[in-house]
Amino acid sequence: MHPNNSPAERLAAVGNQMIEIHLWLGAELARLRADLGDTPSGDARPSRDLRAHCLTFCAALGRHHTGEDAGAFRVLADEVPELRPVLANLLVDHEVVAGILGRVEELLGDDRPLPTTQVRAELDGLAALLESHFRYEEKRLVSALNALTGRPGTAEQLLGLTAPTG
Structure with missing residues (x-):
């Protein structure tokens, strides 16, 4: 449940909301x-549903990381300067993730045969990276994010997404 009365109350659990977003993305x-x-293994025509799901996921993950970079990470860098080295590490991860997402989107192509083995390998690597990335980010940032009760804005502005409900 997300508090939503005042801006301070909306942000009281922004770190917890980040965890919810990570769980949903995972x-x-x-x-x-x-x-x-x-x-099927090898080249096959991707179904429209598979292509759409993949592109939607890639867009959501990219939006989340871009939102963190421009929102939460900037606020935390100002408010909690000792987290700057952690934030720098997370930004590097975001760049690596963006590279993987770009390769996946390229592999999906427009109505080309799907190189299933390559897409699977990219998604497997992404899953391994995100597991580590999300746990590190949560361990290092949740408490600091939850302490941002007086900051203006919304969790979506800080995190790029809100966790879907239901």
Whole structure:
């Protein structure tokens, strides 16, 4: 449940909201990988649903990281300067993730045969990186984010997304 009365109350649990977003993104990636597992090996025409799901996931993950970079990370760098080295490490991870997302989007192409093995390898690498990245980010930032009760803005402005409900 997200508090939503005053701006301070909305941000009281922004760190917890980040965890919810990470859980949702992780579940979506697992579902995407499972859907890809149902696709024949080698080249095959990707289903529209698989392509759409993959592109939607890539866009959501990119939006989350871009939102963190421009929102939460900037605020934390100002408010909690001792976190700057952590934030710098996370920014590097975001760049690596963006590279993987770009390769996945390129592999999906427009109505080209799907190189299933390559897409699966990219998504497997992404899953491993995100597992580590999300845990590190949560361990280092949740408390600091939850302490941002007096900052203007919304969790979506700080994190790029809100966790879907239901």
